[in-house]
Amino acid sequence: MIVTRKKDVETVKKHASKARKVIIVGCSECAAICRTGGSEQVREMAEAFSDREVLATISIESPCDKRISTRDFKRIEEELADADALIALTCGSGAQAISEVTGKRVVAALDTDFVGMVERLGRFYERCSHCGECILNETALLCPVTLCPKGVRNGPCDGIKGTACEVYEDRECVWHAIHSRLTERGELEAFTVYHAPVDWSECHSPKEAVWERS
Numbered sequence: 001m002i003v004t005r006k007k008d009v010e011t012v013k014k015h016a017s018k019a020r021k022v023i024i025v026g027c028s029e030c031a032a033i034c035r036t037g038g039s040e041q042v043r044e045m046a047e048a049f050s051d052r053e054v055l056a057t058i059s060i061e062s063p064c065d066k067r068i069s070t071r072d073f074k075r076i077e078e079e080l081a082d083a084d085a086l087i088a089l090t091c092g093s094g095a096q097a098i099s100e101v102t103g104k105r106v107v108a109a110l111d112t113d114f115v116g117m118v119e120r121l122g123r124f125y126e127r128c129s130h131c132g133e134c135i136l137n138e139t140a141l142l143c144p145v146t147l148c149p150k151g152v153r154n155g156p157c158d159g160i161k162g163t164a165c166e167v168y169e170d171r172e173c174v175w176h177a178i179h180s181r182l183t184e185r186g187e188l189e190a191f192t193v194y195h196a197p198v199d200w201s202e203c204h205s206p207k208e209a210v211w212e213r214s
């Protein structure tokens with residue numbers, strides 16, 4: 001899930017200062033779960049823009065999916081034609097997708113933080129930095145690229161303090177945790193596997209995944 005944070009409302013309004021007629025766009029998937037772009041936040045943003053004309057509010061199931069955005073914007077075609085700007089309570093991908101499908105000025109109202117694992121509402125944790133060369137099978141399913149603050153792929157680093165991380169002393173070094181888990185599993189030989197640095201020539205932004213339909 002994409003974890004987002006609300007931008008300050010005054011900052012959002014400043015970016016939309018030239019827009020007199022706006023549409024507030026929410027996301028009923030990730031941003032709704034984060035309580036940054038659900039129906040309640042859409043309503044709050046509409047109130048914040050009460051000094052302008054709010055032509056419509058809309059919650060799109062996955063605004064980052066251009067097929068779904070295209071379909072859902074058909075419900076407010078007239079308002080869309082009239083709008084000066086769309087206020088996007090979505091992640092950065094969603095904001096760009098709705099810009100592309102509508103051709104309208106879009107103001108991003110959220111900051112996009114990370115791809116998160118959900119424990120429960122309000123508890124989201126980064127577990128993968130999408131490095132593109134996954135080593136989880138050799139690290140007992142603990143990601144050192146993400147869980148180590150230095151992203152060390154062959155650890156631990158020199159700074160390890162006993163079993164604790166030198167950066168976060170209240171946390172176990174992920175490489176110690178990997179060693180323990182591999183030991184429990186009887187898979188300690190995996191600890192000696194050397195992980196080559198990520199080939200950044202093959203792993204850089206913008207990434208694309210394109211395949212032909214079978």
Ligand code: SF4
Pocket residue numbers: 127128129130131132133134135136143144145146
């Ligand atoms: S190694 Fe870590 S950052 Fe890379 S793909 Fe696997 S889980 Fe994600």
Ligand code: SF4
Pocket residue numbers: 147148149150151152155156157158159160161164165166167168172173174175176
């Ligand atoms: S002590 Fe472990 S988790 Fe902390 S920075 Fe070093 S290798 Fe990474």
